[in-house]
Amino acid sequence: MTRRLKNSLLEAALHGIRDGVIVANARARDMPIVYVNPAFEQMTGYTEAELVGRNFRFLQGDDRRQRAVSEIREAIAEGRGCEVLLRNYRKDGSMFWNQLRLQPFEEKGRISWWIGTATDVGALHDLKDKLRNRQRALAEARASAPDDRLTGLRSRVFFDEALKREWSLCLRESRSLDLFLYAIDHVEPYLDTFGRRATDVCLRQVASGIRGAFRRSSDVCARFDDWRIACFASRVDGGPVDEFAAGVCERVKALCIHHPHSPISRFITVSGAAVSLSPDASMSLTEVLASLEESLEQAVIDGGDRAIVDAGGS
């Protein structure tokens, strides 16, 4: 193959390529553009004649404070290739995302040219943006959904709202309210042993076990957070609240979910806290909940697999 033919073939290839191919002169002052292929002209709206002799940085317009620009600057100073994603502006002023790859070309041990490929990834980037927005919207929808997808219990958002309503009703009608909070004991070693999926299954079983104890349709059981389940009932069936709260712990243990690394039992257990009270105007629901959480912590500290009834209650 003659040199001329080779050059013609290379030129045809560069003309046919969909990505922008660009070359800057490394030896000339401020590294002027010496070549751009038609794809780059199309991408930017500038003709080769309008580009040659200038530095590519003018494509950044006033949008110069981009991390990608500093990355290019550093890579060029160190004489190494780089790949960045940066905002550039077409001749008509519209912005596009330019995925730029730069490579030095050496002659006799000195960099004499910089060769680049430029891809307009605007569409792809927009798609990613849309995907991210959808994921965010989905996460928000999930957080405010009435049900917790994993356990099938009510969601925390639902619980908070329902409890506020119930609290006001109890105040108005001078009714009493029983509140419960449970946490799975020693969940970390279970997670370490069996992994996330099995732990989710375990949580579902525990949730359903606890839910089974609250039989009235007005009772509300919800996933309070990762491993905690909260419930409230206007008045629990079956006697005093402490017996009921302890009964729930027994129920969970009776599920016989094997937990080989629990220091307190062969099976999964829960700790619980309960309070039975008649709301009055001097009480704050937030404080009642905080005190319930403290009692739960105490039940855990006391060794777990037990329920503490909050003395703040009546």
Ligand SMILES: Cc1cc2nc3c(=O)[nH]c(=O)nc-3n(C[C@H](O)[C@H](O)[C@H](O)COP(=O)(O)O)c2cc1C
């Ligand atoms: C071959 C080559 C192609 C380049 N292509 C672009 C480009 O398409 N868009 C861009 O914003 N910068 C491009 N640059 C980077 C700028 O020319 C410049 O190096 C960068 O803005 C950092 O240097 P500065 O701080 O002097 O502006 C290219 C650089 C080289 C060497």
